[in-house]
Amino acid sequence: MSQYRLNYLEQLEAESIHIFREVAAQFERPALLFSGGKDSITLVQLAKKAFAPGKFPFPLVHIDTGHNFPEALAYRDWMAKEVGAELIVRKVEDTIKAKNLTEPKGKFASRNWLQTYTLLDTIEEFKFDACIGGARRDEEKARAKERIFSVRNDFGEWDPKLQRPELWNIYNGRIHKGENVRVFPISNWTELDVWNYIKTEEIPLPSIYFSHEREVLIHEGQLIAVSPFITIDETDVIETKKVRYRTVGDMTCTAAVESLANTLDEVVDEIKATRISERGETRIDDKVTEAAMEDRKKGGYF
Amino acid sequence: MDLLRFITAGSVDDGKSTLIGRLLYDSKSILADQLEAIERSTKNKANGEIDLALLTDGLRAEREQGITIDVAYRYFSTPKRKFIIADAPGHVQYTRNMITGASNASLIIVLIDARQGVVEQTRRHSIIASLLKIPHVVVAINKMDLVDFSQDVYNKIVTDYTSVAQQLGLTDVTYIPMSALQGDNIVDSSSNTPWYTGKPLLQFLEEIELDQDINLTDARFQVQFVIRPQTEELHDYRGYAGKIASGIYRKGDAVTVLPQQLETTISKIEVAGVEVEEAFAPQGVVLHLADDIDISRGDAIVKTAQLPKTSNELEILLCWLDDKPLQTGNKYLLQHNSRLVRAVVRNIEYKLDVNTLQQQPVEGSVKLNEVVKATIKTAAPLVYDSFDQLHTNGSAILVDETSNSTVAAVLLK
Numbered sequence: 001m002s003q004y005r006l007n008y009l010e011q012l013e014a015e016s017i018h019i020f021r022e023v024a025a026q027f028e029r030p031a032l033l034f035s036g037g038k039d040s041i042t043l044v045q046l047a048k049k050a051f052a053p054g055k056f057p058f059p060l061v062h063i064d065t066g067h068n069f070p071e072a073l074a075y076r077d078w079m080a081k082e083v084g085a086e087l088i089v090r091k092v093e094d095t096i097k098a099k100n101l102t103e104p105k106g107k108f109a110s111r112n113w114l115q116t117y118t119l120l121d122t123i124e125e126f127k128f129d130a131c132i133g134g135a136r137r138d139e140e141k142a143r144a145k146e147r148i149f150s151v152r153n154d155f156g157e158w159d160p161k162l163q164r165p166e167l168w169n170i171y172n173g174r175i176h177k178g179e180n181v182r183v184f185p186i187s188n189w190t191e192l193d194v195w196n197y198i199k200t201e202e203i204p205l206p207s208i209y210f211s212h213e214r215e216v217l218i219h220e221g222q223l224i225a226v227s228p229f230i231t232i233d234e235t236d237v238i239e240t241k242k243v244r245y246r247t248v249g250d251m252t253c254t255a256a257v258e259s260l261a262n263t264l265d266e267v268v269d270e271i272k273a274t275r276i277s278e279r280g281e282t283r284i285d286d287k288v289t290e291a292a293m294e295d296r297k298k299g300g301y302f
Numbered sequence: 303m304d305l306l307r308f309i310t311a312g313s314v315d316d317g318k319s320t321l322i323g324r325l326l327y328d329s330k331s332i333l334a335d336q337l338e339a340i341e342r343s344t345k346n347k348a349n350g351e352i353d354l355a356l357l358t359d360g361l362r363a364e365r366e367q368g369i370t371i372d373v374a375y376r377y378f379s380t381p382k383r384k385f386i387i388a389d390a391p392g393h394v395q396y397t398r399n400m401i402t403g404a405s406n407a408s409l410i411i412v413l414i415d416a417r418q419g420v421v422e423q424t425r426r427h428s429i430i431a432s433l434l435k436i437p438h439v440v441v442a443i444n445k446m447d448l449v450d451f452s453q454d455v456y457n458k459i460v461t462d463y464t465s466v467a468q469q470l471g472l473t474d475v476t477y478i479p480m481s482a483l484q485g486d487n488i489v490d491s492s493s494n495t496p497w498y499t500g501k502p503l504l505q506f507l508e509e510i511e512l513d514q515d516i517n518l519t520d521a522r523f524q525v526q527f528v529i530r531p532q533t534e535e536l537h538d539y540r541g542y543a544g545k546i547a548s549g550i551y552r553k554g555d556a557v558t559v560l561p562q563q564l565e566t567t568i569s570k571i572e573v574a575g576v577e578v579e580e581a582f583a584p585q586g587v588v589l590h591l592a593d594d595i596d597i598s599r600g601d602a603i604v605k606t607a608q609l610p611k612t613s614n615e616l617e618i619l620l621c622w623l624d625d626k627p628l629q630t631g632n633k634y635l636l637q638h639n640s641r642l643v644r645a646v647v648r649n650i651e652y653k654l655d656v657n658t659l660q661q662q663p664v665e666g667s668v669k670l671n672e673v674v675k676a677t678i679k680t681a682a683p684l685v686y687d688s689f690d691q692l693h694t695n696g697s698a699i700l701v702d703e704t705s706n707s708t709v710a711a712v713l714l715k
Contacts, residue, residue, distance in 0.1 A: 004518050004550060004582040008305040008384040017574075017586035018545045021526040025599050025640065050543070050586065052575025053536060054529040137375045142361055144374045151706075160361060164708040165398060165623050167405040168697045169545075170637055174706040188386055190377050280335030294361050 009197055012189055013046065018169060019148060019185040020050040023130055024057045026173040027181070030130035031088070033119075033302065034060040034079070036072035036206055037248035039134030041079070042186060042194050045203050047132075048083060058132065059086040063118050065111040066093045067229045067250040075206040090122045107231045108224065110253040116300045120156045123180055130173065130181045133302050138190040139279055142294035148187050154178035156300025182302070191278045195271050199264040208245045209267065211260050215240050222255035222281075246271070247282045255282045303381070306507060309388040309403045309436070311427035312413030317444045321413065321482035322376060322389055325504065328489045331378035373403040382508040397656060397671040398623045400430050401711050405697070408515050409438040409507070416449045416479070420462040426656050428463075432470040433619070433673070433713065435693050437515050439467070439475045442503065447481040451494040470659070478503050516583050520687070521549030521557075521605040522695045525597055526640045529588060541572065541588035542597060547639070547694040549605065551589065552580040556606040559595055560685040565606055566593040583694075600641030602685040610695060614683040617715035619654070620647065620674050624702065624709035627667035636680060636712065638698040644681040645700065651675040678712070689713040 006014060023030050032047065034040045044060070051057055060080050064073075080087035092111050095118040096103060104110060123131065137144045147163050149171045164172055173181050186194065198205065216223040217230065218237045224230060226238060229252045243256035244267070261267045274281070293301075312318035326332050376387040388403035404410065410431045414424055431439060441463050449455045456479045467475045478487055479495050480503060486492035487502045501509065526544040551557075555568045570590035571581050581587045589603055597603075604610055622628050628647060636645035652661040654673040661675075668674050689696030700710035 005304065005513060005516070006585065008303050011305045011584065014545065014584050014586050018526070021543050021545075021586070022640065025527045049574035051527075051529060052572070052588075053539065054531045054541075055533075138377045141374070144376070145361065165402045165699075165711070167402060167699055167708070167711050168694075169406070170639060170697070170699050172637060172699060172701055172706070172708045174635075174701060174703075176706060188375065188377075190379070190384075192379075193384070275333050276335050277333040280333065 009193065009200060012186075012193060013049070013197070015169070015188065016046045016185040017050040019171065019183065020047050020132075022171045022173070023132060023183050023185075024051065026171070027130040029126065029128050030058050030132060030183075031061045031126065031128045032058040032085075032132045033134070034062055034076060035134075035248065036062075036068070036076040036079070037134070038194055038198060038205060038209065039136065039186065041203060041205065042189075042197060043132060043134050044079060044083060045197075045201055046185060056083045056085045059088050059126075061088045061090070061122060061128075061131070063115045063122065064089050064091045064093075065115060065250050066091060067111060067227075067252050069206070069208055069225075069245075069248060069251055071206045071208045072248050088122070088126065090118050090125075092118045094118075095121060107233075108219075108252045109229075109231075110250060112250060112253055113296060113299075113301075115302075116156065116296070119302070120300050123156070128180060129175065130183055132183045132185060134186060135184045135302060136189050136191070136194070137187050140293045142297050143187075146184065146187075146297070148184055149173050150182045150184065151175060152180055152182055152300065156180070158182075158297040158300075160294075160298075192268075192271055195264070195268045199268055205264075206248065208248065211242050211244045211262050213240055214243050214256065216243060216256060223258065224255055225251050227251045245282070247278055249282075257281060303379075303383060304512065305384045305386070306409060306510070306512060307386045307388065307407050308409035308411060308507070309390060309400070309407040310411045310413065311390065311400060311431070313423045316413040316415050317482045318389075318413050321411070321442065321444065321488075322387060324482045324485060324488050325385075325387075326376060326378050328485065329378045329380055329504065373399060380504070380508055385507065397430065397621060397673070400427065401434065401621055401623070404430060404434045404436060405711070407436055408512060409440065409510065410436045411440045411442050413442045413444050414459055414463070416443050416445045416455055416459065419459050420466060422657055424463070425466060425658075428466055428470055428472065429656050429659055432472055435690060437474060438510060439472050440503070440506065441475060441477045442482075443477060443479045444482055446479045446486060446495065447484055451479070451486075451492075453495075453497045456495075456498070476500070476506060478506065517548040517692055517694070518550055518582060519548075520608045520610075520692055521551055521555075522547040522610065522687070522692065523551065523587075523589065523603045524639045524641060525599055525601050525603065527599065528597070541570075541590050542603065543586070543588045544640070545586050546581060546583045548583045548692055549608070550580055550582040551587070551605075557591070557603050558606045558609060559591075559597055560602040560604060560610070561612050561683040562595065562597075562601065564593075564595050566591045566595060568592070600639075604685070610685050610687045610692075612683050612685050614680045616678050616680070616684065616686070618676055618678050619689075619713040619715065620668075620676055620678075620700070621711040621713075622668050622670055622672050622674070622709065623711060624707055625670055626702070626705075626709070627669045628710070629667070633703065634709065635701040635703055636678070636684075636698050637701060638684055638686060638714075639695075641684065643684065646679050647676050647700075648679065649677045651677075684714070686714045688715055690715075
């Protein structure tokens, strides 16, 4: 390879940095959706690099379901301070009260779908015209077809049939009043790319990404953290296990994996060896219907 | 390890989905739970084989309405390379889909059904590949199992396609006989084709030389965003953030800012806040100039020794992508990377038949999927190169200001 050639991670990084700069230039009020998970952490790192030594140009917005891991919340607060970004937190709990919504029921009742309400309210409250998210196309087949600049109507809805052609590296972010654009700068990254990047860049992560002891409920082979947010029945099997999280979502709908991996090298090695997809292994909510993500996106989800 | 983006072009029955499924499956990119889901959906389980085509199955909206929503992206990697496949459907709205998928591809796999040989679709795919200057072409002669792996059939198709390639100026063409369904010549050389001495597909994709694909000679850079922290310690900092589209920039280079036509030198180059001596395409950088010049988003900083063209009246090849036809005389926005100018399309010279490459007179309006030669007048000058020479600085889109839709792909001549 010539000395003037980027390796694959550097190429992905260059593409993402280009996208970030387009967002900052094309929109009046962009925001970065930040959950404290590895994908949005990668976004923050890319944005830091895109605008250095200038100010971090987006507020970090967290849609808090109230079911988060405390470690992720602590990390979120730390990260906002670290990059000097404004942190905007809006709680699903408040939306439920204000809008008189019905809490989902069931053993692992998830507020995941309700986040959409809070997200759309937050977009309206702050008049955000672009929301940057960490979704990747390798995650799921609805995401595989979504544009990097994904225009949503004033209900936040994605219409897969009305997507703009996205040609070369030219991004058309023009919208009508009330619409907004979801931007996915790491669309072309895979889970392993994200982990390799975090390793290369030595980005600190919330501690739950590494092996730790945790009380878990074993449900259909998945390990679900014991927390006040799930219903525990007498017949449930609860064990203390060495686990880590492969993805960070709500405590109610994210499963842990058994692991002794304490370092990024060990985690990356495990991810390389795994034979189960990220969503399949860790997301309880995607199993409901085969088209779960497609439906949620059409309804205004991230 | 580097990155190869490619597009697969084939019509419905050429086995495109099976081929992609096979690549994903054999590179072990399909994980156990995804495989299980496919096994559940595989209707005919009698032969014990899974239906690889289901790996690229679409959205429910598509299945319900019998439509295909343009391009899906697939990912796989081997120890040698990461691959991004743009999977464009073969039938409805073909040109639009393929242009979208092909615009970032450096290789195209043209699928041919060995029983059918070179057909009209094959020609159309190849014409679009040549229009978009995709550097590498792989002709996948598929379903060889259905012609008894006949070398004569293979040779006939190679001869036929060679004349197509010559006509279109496609220079880097590789032919691989295969059966995606049975895995012949995909990962391993097949014992069914002892007469074929080339590489199997995956090995070919892993080893093809890509160094020449990025132009490192003509230095092109457009300002995306001006970084001005205006803090106490960075009071006078003024950096121009953008991506090097082609070429190499070094500290001290004599550069010209266009369209202002002002000459200066590069005083500093930064990558992610770290100063470097030189940077190259496609790196994202921040350039600093020795002189204080009024520069904003969309302006070009190029090496004085290799100037691009600057004009507000351009010859273009335009592919219309919108359901609403093109209105000559209407104003559109032209977006050339980060530069946005108003533009009017006029003098539509001819329409290009994408099946035959023949020039035809245009009657009435220009409609979806039509490719026309025209001239365009812009409100401010564009700084550009001919697409054929430097595609990163020779491509643009048209945006309808009233709908905000992207309505055309524009190749600057």
